[in-house]
Amino acid sequence: xxxxxxxxxxxxxxxxxxxxxxxxxTIATIPPRPRGGRVIKEDPHRINDKIRGVQQxxxxxxxxxxxxxxxxxxxxxxxxxNLDLVEIAPTATPPVCRIVDYQKFLYDQKKxxxxxxxxxxxxxVKEIRFGPQTDDHDYNFKLKHAIEFLKEGNxxxxxxxxxxxxxxxxxxxxxxxxxxxxxxAEYGKPDNVPTLEGKRMILFISPKSQK
Numbered sequence: 496x497x498x499x500x501x502x503x504x505x506x507x508x509x510x511x512x513x514x515x516x517x518x519x520x521t522i523a524t525i526p527p528r529p530r531g532g533r534v535i536k537e538d539p540h541r542i543n544d545k546i547r548g549v550q551q552x553x554x555x556x557x558x559x560x561x562x563x564x565x566x567x568x569x570x571x572x573x574x575x576x577n578l579d580l581v582e583i584a585p586t587a588t589p590p591v592c593r594i595v596d597y598q599k600f601l602y603d604q605k606k607x608x609x610x611x612x613x614x615x616x617x618x619x620v621k622e623i624r625f626g627p628q629t630d631d632h633d634y635n636f637k638l639k640h641a642i643e644f645l646k647e648g649n650x651x652x653x654x655x656x657x658x659x660x661x662x663x664x665x666x667x668x669x670x671x672x673x674x675x676x677x678x679x680a681e682y683g684k685p686d687n688v689p690t691l692e693g694k695r696m697i698l699f700i701s702p703k704s705q706k
Contacts, residue, residue, distance in 0.1 A: 541582045542597050543570065551589040552582070559594055569594070620699075623653040625675075627667045634671075638678055645682040645702040654697040668696040676700060 541547075549566045559572065573580040573594045581600060584591035593600070621644040623637050641651050653675055655668035672689045679700055686699040 538597075539601075540597075541585065542579050543573070546580065546582050546590075546592070549582075549590055552580075552592045553587065553589050554592055554594065556593045556595070563589060619649045620652050621649050623651055623675075625653070625655045625668075625671055627655055627657060627665075627671070629671060634675075638675065641675070641679055641700070642682055645679065645700065648702050650686075650702065651679075651683065651700040652697065653700065654695045657694045657696070665691065665696065672696060672698045 538545075546552075546566065551563055552566055552569050553561075553563050554569055554572075555561050558576065558578075564572070569592060570580050576594060578594050579597040579600075581593050581595055581597055582590050583593055621641075623641050625634070625637065629637075641653065644651050653672060655671055657665070657668065669689050676685045676698060681703075683700040683702050686701055687697075689696050689698045691697075
């Protein structure tokens, strides 16, 4: 029997020679884990010589004369500027590319996405209730509130409530909501025409996108 620590471990394991060799072979075939446990992500765009199967590209951007070029010519132009040829619209005919510093391009994209997410607000629906015979003072008071709601990026649900037999004033309700939409035209736009639901005539107004 063999001498030394390795022989001692082998004897204490209780494994036959065949089992031991089989276990060693199995362990040898297990692929090593990536160092640090990190997964390397592929670039979200094809760049430079990774753009394959393309004969022509359309170049856009401020640092080139925009137009259609052969792929090889576009690649040379990027190389002359020490920049990258980045495919940004692969499904277009021909594919659309930019000549940019790719790492800076990715950084700017992530920055814009982060800013857009930070500026995104949860939209609320604010209700404005009228009666079919709302006077001018009450109307202007509610109009002022609606303007503030739309400026804040909220949607306005305006409605005329017909109590009892006041449903006979349905046309007045339609005129009131039409006036309301017109007075708010600078701040929002109607999602629908006034719709009668039970005793309510409803009009939704969404805020205009802020430039």
